[in-house]
Amino acid sequence: MPRRGENIYKRKDGRWEGRCLKQDGKYRxxxxxTYKGVKEKMKNYKETRESGKEKRYGGAKDVCSLFESWLEDASLRVKPSTYESYYRCMDKYVIPFFKQDKSQKLTEESVLCFVKAMREQPGLADSSRKKNLTIFKIALKEILKGTPEGFSIIEQVKIPKPDDKEVMVFSLKEQRLIEQTALHSKDKRAAGIILCFYTGIRLGELCSLKWGDIDMEAGTLSIGRTVSRIKDFEEGKSKTALLVGAPKSRKSLRKIPLPEFLLKLFKECGFSHANPDHYIFSQGDSPIDPRCFQKLYKKLLKEAHVQDRKFHAIRHTFATRALEMGVDVKTISELLGHSSVSITLNVYSHSLMEQKKLPLKNLMTCII
Structure with a gap:
């Protein structure tokens, strides 16, 4: 329950959430x-609004100031991990470009020049280009909202469509080799790698698991939080910090059925006498760093003599195995925690096409 007269709540993921009613009737x-952190942000917002500066973008002298004001505004209302992405994009690409360009106003030409520069940026992955342009477009929409020239300027930002690349997955043989290596590992945390192969959970979700998230009677695993290492923007703090927060989207809050052998494995790992509030893979009050699991994963691949791939390949492997077994796309989407089925269809389009070809191949064999 919120304190009297305040719209501040403690969320299930441990974070505090506050909300203020805006002039348009919507909430910010x-x-x-912490509770104090949310209250401070709400106080700053109210003071800014009351002083008639809610639309801070209008008082900016140049383009760089516009983006700096937008970034400051975003820090009050988005998740820390989201803000870090915004900050990196603005600090490394957007603001330096417009500072060099010395533009005093956002125009179709200046925006188009930035888009071109981003697409020609050397050493930048296609996914990073897409991410930066998406953030840039979000900023433009908020900065230029209500301006007559806004639409035509925003239209200059065309987000590149991702190539229809085949997702990297482990073959069934490779998966078996990794599982056997993990089972015989002296490091008990290796059980987490096996868990990912049969649930498709993300690395951050794995690191945030507590013993209380496992329901032995129902045979399910609850996903309600994630762990990420992000830049710490508070003065006097270390460069980065571990953050336990909400999963990627609302659909990421989910329950996943566990195979019998995994339930047995957790019982052997000491489930019966474990503290439900303790993190599984750190055995304490603080979660394990995702980088530690990355190192363990790389070590297991090397011991299993399996070609190196990103940790996310385990998630892709889970989805591909499920498709091979005939599980429908909607169910797979829910198990993966995708925000929509269309994401699942887009990511695994190649695997879906392969599954469609199998009946046709069998049919052709029968006819011939």
Whole structure:
């Protein structure tokens, strides 16, 4: 329950959430790791609004100031991990470009020049280009909202469509080799790698698991939080910090059925006498760093003599195995925690096409 007269709540993921009613009748949300943090953000917002500066973008002298003001505004209302992405994009690409360009105003020409520069940026992965242009477009929409020239300027930002690349997955043989290596590992945390192969959970979700998330009677695993290492923007703090927060989207809050052998494995790992509030893979009050699991994963691949791939390949492997077994796409989407089925269809389009070809191949064999 919120304190009297306040719209501040403690979320299930441990974070605090506050909300203020805007002049348009909609709510603005604020997030922080503490009650005090949310209250401070809400106080700053109210003071800014009351002083008639809610639309801070209008008072900016140049383009760089516009983006800096937008970034400051975003810090009050988005998740820390989201803000870090915004900050990196603005600080490394957007603001330096417009500072060099010395533009005093956002125009179709200046925006188009930035888009071209981003697409020609050397050493930048296609996914990073897409991400930066998406963030740039989000900023433009908020900065230029309500302006007559806004639409035509925003239209200059065309987000590149991802190539229809085949997702990297482990073959069934490779999966078996990794599982056997993990089972015989002296490091008990290796059980987490096996868990990912049969649930498709993300690395951050794996690191945030507590013993209380496992329901032995129902045979399910609850996903309600994630762990990420992000830049710490507070003065006097270390460069990065571990953050336990909400999963990627609302659909990521889910329950996943566990195979019998995994339930047995957790019982052998000491489930019966474990503290339900303790993190599974750190055995304490603090979660394990995702980088530690990355190192363990790389070590297992090397011991299993399996070609190196990103940790996310385990998630792709789970989805591909499920498709091979005939599980429908909607169910797979829910198990993966995708925000929509269309994401699942887009990511695994190649695997889906392969599954469609199998009946045709069998049919052709019968006819011949």
């Amino acid at each position: 949300y604020f997030y922080a790791r």
